Amino acid sequence: MTVRSEIVEQFTQVALEQDMQLAPLTDNLELLESGLDSLCFAVVVARLESLLGVDPFSVSEDARFPVTFGEFVKFYEEATR
Amino acid sequence: MKKPHDSPVSLSEALKAAGDLTGCFIADGQARVSLGDLVACSALDGRGDELRGMSVLVMTTDQISAAFTLCELDGVASRLVLCPPDLPQEYLPSVIASAQVDAIVTDRTDFGSDFPAVRYVMPCGRELVPRAGEGSPAQRTEWILLTSGTSGPPKLVVHTLSSLSGAIQRGAAAGERVIWSTFYDIRRYGGLQIFLRAMLTGRSLVLKGQVEPTAAFLGRVGELGVTHISGTPSHWRRALMSSAASLIDPEYIRLSGEIADQTILNQLHSFFPNARIAHAFASTEAGVAFAVNDGAAGFPTSVLDQTADVEMKIENRTLWIRSTRNATCYLNGETQRAIRNAEGFVDTGDMIELRDDRFYFVGREDGVINVGGQKVHPEEVEGVINRHPEVEMSLVRTKKNSIMGALVVADVVLKAASESMERDARKLQQEILQFCRETLSSYKVPSAVYFVPSLAIAESGKLVRRHA
Numbered sequence: 001m002t003v004r005s006e007i008v009e010q011f012t013q014v015a016l017e018q019d020m021q022l023a024p025l026t027d028n029l030e031l032l033e034s035g036l037d038s039l040c041f042a043v044v045v046a047r048l049e050s051l052l053g054v055d056p057f058s059v060s061e062d063a064r065f066p067v068t069f070g071e072f073v074k075f076y077e078e079a080t081r
Numbered sequence: 082m083k084k085p086h087d088s089p090v091s092l093s094e095a096l097k098a099a100g101d102l103t104g105c106f107i108a109d110g111q112a113r114v115s116l117g118d119l120v121a122c123s124a125l126d127g128r129g130d131e132l133r134g135m136s137v138l139v140m141t142t143d144q145i146s147a148a149f150t151l152c153e154l155d156g157v158a159s160r161l162v163l164c165p166p167d168l169p170q171e172y173l174p175s176v177i178a179s180a181q182v183d184a185i186v187t188d189r190t191d192f193g194s195d196f197p198a199v200r201y202v203m204p205c206g207r208e209l210v211p212r213a214g215e216g217s218p219a220q221r222t223e224w225i226l227l228t229s230g231t232s233g234p235p236k237l238v239v240h241t242l243s244s245l246s247g248a249i250q251r252g253a254a255a256g257e258r259v260i261w262s263t264f265y266d267i268r269r270y271g272g273l274q275i276f277l278r279a280m281l282t283g284r285s286l287v288l289k290g291q292v293e294p295t296a297a298f299l300g301r302v303g304e305l306g307v308t309h310i311s312g313t314p315s316h317w318r319r320a321l322m323s324s325a326a327s328l329i330d331p332e333y334i335r336l337s338g339e340i341a342d343q344t345i346l347n348q349l350h351s352f353f354p355n356a357r358i359a360h361a362f363a364s365t366e367a368g369v370a371f372a373v374n375d376g377a378a379g380f381p382t383s384v385l386d387q388t389a390d391v392e393m394k395i396e397n398r399t400l401w402i403r404s405t406r407n408a409t410c411y412l413n414g415e416t417q418r419a420i421r422n423a424e425g426f427v428d429t430g431d432m433i434e435l436r437d438d439r440f441y442f443v444g445r446e447d448g449v450i451n452v453g454g455q456k457v458h459p460e461e462v463e464g465v466i467n468r469h470p471e472v473e474m475s476l477v478r479t480k481k482n483s484i485m486g487a488l489v490v491a492d493v494v495l496k497a498a499s500e501s502m503e504r505d506a507r508k509l510q511q512e513i514l515q516f517c518r519e520t521l522s523s524y525k526v527p528s529a530v531y532f533v534p535s536l537a538i539a540e541s542g543k544l545v546r547r548h549a
Contacts (some may be wrong), residue, residue: 011446030296030323030324032295032325033296038318038484038525039524041484042485042528043488045483045527046488047528047529057484058344058483061346062354064321064348064351065318065321065322065348067324074488075520
């Protein structure tokens, strides 16, 4: 599984569990428009950490947080490289 | 130390004494009201005085209606009970009984025949009418804040306007342009501090609408020129994940309600290089203790003995606080339970660790999990999980999280019969989670369920909990 497909799966799974309406996950989609709230993001990030072994949010003291879905994927791709 | 007579008798009195209110306002996404009107008008159809001397529960759908009511009834009611927006309805009767509520002020119409039994129900709204002249002299009103209990109903914490406003410098430099805003709800301690800062110093306040998306709120905060804004680290992480964060330009950013880690402090500094960034420690029971301004996580050891008006000590690894900002007591009908020990100190229950001459918060003594500023008592979640027919016992614990500070996870021991059935573990996990979702607020639902063969039990017969 690629990093991207793993991320898509977690977004989808968490939205389903939390009964949230997920927007189509295009690269330009703003994360805050995705339909997930902070708690959902927190769960996605926790699960990705156990699946991919990294949590780029905990180590990025200087890099800006991602704003779009595309940036979110890139954030993880760079961290797993 | 501030003398008691320095503190205003009521919010209205303080606002009237705050000087020139021209151009100052309180606003949410729908309404904008001048502070002058706030003092002169009534959101209760001019009937506020009918509630004189009563214990009043303020239960509104949005923050601004609560703000109107608090300004109008402080100094009139004997007691104001602030009902947070997410209080489960099933706990209302217990809150009403504990605070001996005489009257409910509300804009809610969704109760039907389930409306709790009280002597008076007074509707409030966004329509302001002139207040009916000067009533009787103001009395000092008790302010009751709700905080989560170990299991079930919330605890009622008794404050006064004086204890709540102990950290607020009144008579700040005239002419200094300050517009406050907060991600918090003003019906909880963190948000109430910002509401009172604005009202007691006669400054504008921008409130978040009840269902307003973060991006829209940030847009308004930018448009209205907010200079001072507060929130939890989790609020700020969410804000920084929005392109709308670039619309705001605060001079002062205040974090509280959760441990502020170095990552969020650095992120905020890099995004808002011109803003002063402070992280503060406060709790509903102990009040505001101190703010840290040096941009680093944790706090310097000097804070303990060099904070004006607040005495602090570390005992049994937790932080204890004594000040005039401490709450008076917990309230339960006729009985009052002490918050302070015999020496007048409040045990915050927050555990402290010393590393390289700096103190750091490392968790809660009672195992309470702080999910984005909201408290979760493990026992409450365990109680729900343990009701599942296939669960023998469970242990709910904290898992560090870079978005919300912490998340809830559960270790679950299954009944012997279930174990031997070798049923689909994933399906059972989902079932247990679904069980939790049906009764618990979403932040209390475990983000993961792990099946374990056993849990450690201490000699006392209690589960062994590791909190740090």
